[in-house]
Amino acid sequence: METPDPNEYPPLSLAVPEPEVRPGGQPDFSHVAIPRAGTVRRPPVDVDPEEIRDLAFTIIRVLNREGQAVGPWAEALDITPEDLLEGLRHMMTLRIYDARMLNAQRQQKTSFYMQHLGEEAISCAFQRALAPGDMNFPTYRQAGLLIAAGYPLSAMMNQIFSNSEDPMRGRQLPVCYSSREHGFFTISGNLATQFIQAVGWGMASAISGDRKISAAWIGDGSTAESDFHAALVFASTYKAPVVLNIVNNQWAISTFQGIARGGSGTFAARGHGFGIPSLRVDGNDYLAVLAVAKWAAERARRNLGPTLIEYVTYRAGGHSTSDDPSAYRPAEESTAWPLGDPILRLKNHLIALGIWSDDRHAQAEAEILAEITEQQKRAEAIGTLHHGQHPSPADMFEDVYAEMPPHLLKQRHEAGF
Amino acid sequence: MARMTMIEAIRDALDVAMGADPSVVVFGEDVGYFGGVFRCTAGLQAKYGKTRCFDTPINESGIVGAGIGMAAYGLKPVVEIQFADYMYPAYDQIVSEAARLRYRSAGQFTCPMVIRMPTGGGIFGGQTHSQSPEALLTHVTGLKTVVPSNPRDAKGLLLAAIEDPDPVIFMEPKRLYNGPFDGHHDRPVTAWKSHEMGEVPEGHYTVPLGKAVLRRQGRAATVLTYGTMVHVALAAAEESGVDAEVIDLRTLLPLDMEAIVASVNKTGRCLVLHEATLTSGYGAELAALVQAECFWHLEAPVRRVAGWDTPYPHTHEWSYFPGPARVAEALRQLVEVA
Numbered sequence: 183m184e185t186p187d188p189n190e191y192p193p194l195s196l197a198v199p200e201p202e203v204r205p206g207g208q209p210d211f212s213h214v215a216i217p218r219a220g221t222v223r224r225p226p227v228d229v230d231p232e233e234i235r236d237l238a239f240t241i242i243r244v245l246n247r248e249g250q251a252v253g254p255w256a257e258a259l260d261i262t263p264e265d266l267l268e269g270l271r272h273m274m275t276l277r278i279y280d281a282r283m284l285n286a287q288r289q290q291k292t293s294f295y296m297q298h299l300g301e302e303a304i305s306c307a308f309q310r311a312l313a314p315g316d317m318n319f320p321t322y323r324q325a326g327l328l329i330a331a332g333y334p335l336s337a338m339m340n341q342i343f344s345n346s347e348d349p350m351r352g353r354q355l356p357v358c359y360s361s362r363e364h365g366f367f368t369i370s371g372n373l374a375t376q377f378i379q380a381v382g383w384g385m386a387s388a389i390s391g392d393r394k395i396s397a398a399w400i401g402d403g404s405t406a407e408s409d410f411h412a413a414l415v416f417a418s419t420y421k422a423p424v425v426l427n428i429v430n431n432q433w434a435i436s437t438f439q440g441i442a443r444g445g446s447g448t449f450a451a452r453g454h455g456f457g458i459p460s461l462r463v464d465g466n467d468y469l470a471v472l473a474v475a476k477w478a479a480e481r482a483r484r485n486l487g488p489t490l491i492e493y494v495t496y497r498a499g500g501h502s503t504s505d506d507p508s509a510y511r512p513a514e515e516s517t518a519w520p521l522g523d524p525i526l527r528l529k530n531h532l533i534a535l536g537i538w539s540d541d542r543h544a545q546a547e548a549e550i551l552a553e554i555t556e557q558q559k560r561a562e563a564i565g566t567l568h569h570g571q572h573p574s575p576a577d578m579f580e581d582v583y584a585e586m587p588p589h590l591l592k593q594r595h596e597a598g599f
Numbered sequence: 600m601a602r603m604t605m606i607e608a609i610r611d612a613l614d615v616a617m618g619a620d621p622s623v624v625v626f627g628e629d630v631g632y633f634g635g636v637f638r639c640t641a642g643l644q645a646k647y648g649k650t651r652c653f654d655t656p657i658n659e660s661g662i663v664g665a666g667i668g669m670a671a672y673g674l675k676p677v678v679e680i681q682f683a684d685y686m687y688p689a690y691d692q693i694v695s696e697a698a699r700l701r702y703r704s705a706g707q708f709t710c711p712m713v714i715r716m717p718t719g720g721g722i723f724g725g726q727t728h729s730q731s732p733e734a735l736l737t738h739v740t741g742l743k744t745v746v747p748s749n750p751r752d753a754k755g756l757l758l759a760a761i762e763d764p765d766p767v768i769f770m771e772p773k774r775l776y777n778g779p780f781d782g783h784h785d786r787p788v789t790a791w792k793s794h795e796m797g798e799v800p801e802g803h804y805t806v807p808l809g810k811a812v813l814r815r816q817g818r819a820a821t822v823l824t825y826g827t828m829v830h831v832a833l834a835a836a837e838e839s840g841v842d843a844e845v846i847d848l849r850t851l852l853p854l855d856m857e858a859i860v861a862s863v864n865k866t867g868r869c870l871v872l873h874e875a876t877l878t879s880g881y882g883a884e885l886a887a888l889v890q891a892e893c894f895w896h897l898e899a900p901v902r903r904v905a906g907w908d909t910p911y912p913h914t915h916e917w918s919y920f921p922g923p924a925r926v927a928e929a930l931r932q933l934v935e936v937a
Contacts, residue, residue: 195650196650198631198649198650198653198654200632200649204632293723293913294723344913344914348914352912352913352914352915353725353726353910353912353913353914354725354726354913355724355725355726355727355728355913356913358725370727371725371726371727371728372684372685372687372727373657373685374657403656403657404657406656406657406658406661407657407658407688408658408660408661408688409688434628434629434657435628435629435633435636436629436632436633436654437628437629437631437633437654437657441654441655441656442656442657444656504636505636509633510632510633567723567914572914572915573914573915575915575918577915578907578909578912578915578918578919579907579909582908582909582910589878589908590907590908590909593877593907593908594907597907597918
């Protein structure tokens with residue numbers, strides 16, 4: 183065999199992917215292939231993953247442009263008008279809550295905030311597929327899980343304001359909620375670390391012969407972390423009862439999703455190497471999210487193992503209050519996003535069903551705003567970041583261990599508490 | 600000389616290094632087009648192209664591991680970990696690989712890489728944007744660890760780190776990015792442009808690794824510190840009335856023992872100060888070295904002031920942070936020991 187002569191080849195060069203447009207350019211999403219609503223098939227939950235590989239490359243959609251719910255995923259949805267109205271209310275609540283908290287951050291009542299703008303359907307709808315006792319391992323952009331689970335807004339605000347009623351006792355960054363009772367695991371603040379923990383929770387349920395399932399959450403950018411891949415291999419090997427959720431909102435701070443995705447085409451396709459059924463869904467379609475979440479939860483409950491879901495959506499706001507997206511993407515990009523606004527789409531569906539109207543919508547908005555404003559007044563009266571009542575500084579030393587060891591006790595005394 | 604923030608000084612050092620040496624490459628999360636969440640790499644991609652300054656997937660182990668491969672090949676990667684708190688996924692690559700490449704290959708493969716990471720608190724960053732994990736790095740043999748306290752040093756130390764033949768951890772106290780911070784969080788912020796250490800020489804210069812600097816001369820006690828705490832120590836020396844000598848270590852490893860011994864032998868009293876948690880912190884190493892090298896000159900036990908041994912809290916940041924009041928009290932107690 184001859185040794186190859188490298189000089190016969192042209193020099194190598196490094197590929198560094200770039201988004202189609204940067205600030206100053208015209209947003210163009212014509213390359214995003216969007217199937218018509220209702221056209222993607224709904225397989226049985228015990229389908230062989232090999233037979234649905236194509237579902238990782240399409241987009242499952244239910245709500246069409248006329249506001250109708252169409253196709254097999256819609257037909258499988260067992261949903262009442264009351265459920266639909268409640269779903270809309272959850273999303274509206276989350277959006278108004280976000281707007282109020284963003285404003286509170288600008289007024290320095292809190293140090294930091296992260297909003298959900300454009301992504302409300304995903305967490306609000308997903309929660310409706312879970313049962314009490316199931317556990318989410320969320321990221322910082324899934325507060326809709328709490329709202330849809332009935333967690334009090336006042337508790338959320340107290341956490342944002344780090345006041346004396348903050349259930350996290352002022353220890354955590356704002357938006358890092360936790361409520362075991364509401365199936366919401368404590369948010370770490372680090373990325374991807376909890377994706378594998380969700381798999382462990384599901385494995386524990388199976389080891390214990392229990393009936394609970396878990397849900398893992400991650401963003402498009404964080405799927406690059408090793409913990410994401412660890413979660414997929416554990417979930418695959420042990421057929422853990424877990425729903426693995428990837429929220430692809432196109433942007434990881436300033437980094438477009440192509441950097442994390444590489445050459446695989448979609449994030450859902452990551453599941454194929456692990457033999458995990460993998461679906462891609464319209465994340466701005468409340469009913470599509472709910473339908474796919476129920477399908478995946480059903481698989482988990484029937485001991486059929488994990489499901490990977492990619493929600494295709496768009497982060498319409500900044501990454502956080504520390505971020506200004508106009509520095510790295512065109513300002514008009516969010517309005518050019520082709521999947522529309524999740525609240526508007528569900529609203530139009532309810533109007534098409536004849537159970538909702540613009541007037542009732544405006545009235546509901548006013549009611550929700552009044553309620554949130556009232557709750558906010560009460561929370562602010564307790565305290566905000568720099569004013570009012572806060573947890574005692576002595577509390578800083580609690581919960582490091584179940585029992586405070588002597589060296590910490592000594593430090594607490596030295597600190598004067 | 601231009602007045603610069605520490606961000607501008609770091610960017611300037613990278614610019615000088617990239618301009619002089621085509622083997623210097625810069626990468627990390629959000630560092631390319633956007634120029635980093637703290638803007639330390641702004642403009643470098645536009646100037647040097649996207650194969651020399653680029654965004655990476657969010658995988659710190661990948662960032663450091665790829666950097667090691669490039670360094671072993673012969674490039675000089677300067678990688679950014681977005682916050683020191685995000686370092687842990689890269690710890691295996693740092694500890695088992697970067698630090699030992701030279702040793703285990705008997706010098707066949709080396710790792711001339713710099714790992715930059717914003718460190719420390721003071722910005723209400725909570726437990727995942729405030730940590731000071733330097734002791735986890737100084738404990739690892741094969742690494743050098745640098746913590747600048749001002750723009751002028753930051754540029755010179757970063758250039759020295761890039762030119763060093765071994766892996767260097769470059770920790771940037773984020774609370775010092777825009778101005779010297781003495782721990783008085785309730786007072787107006789001072790900008791580097793009104794501080795003499797904000798004067799940064801143009802072009803290439805280095806501040807050698809392993810050389811401490813005296814920031815304040817004094818006779819009553821020696822404060823050994825680095826990073827943000829240098830400014831806290833200076834404030835505490837003024838406010839306590841204790842005539843303390845303040846040594847800015849600048850490099851934790853290699854350590855300037857000569858400067859330490861000379862000062863402690865003169866004052867006979869030593870306070871070790873850092874923002875990181877107390878137990879098994881870098882201050883323990885300093886205290887052990889001082890008692891071993893200066894025992895017969897010591898007039899009081901070596902004292903430590905550090906962050907409490909709790910996760911970095913959000914609301915109680917200023918009860919946690921070892922500010923000038925705590926340092927001043929410790930200085931007064933230190934000089935009262937008969």
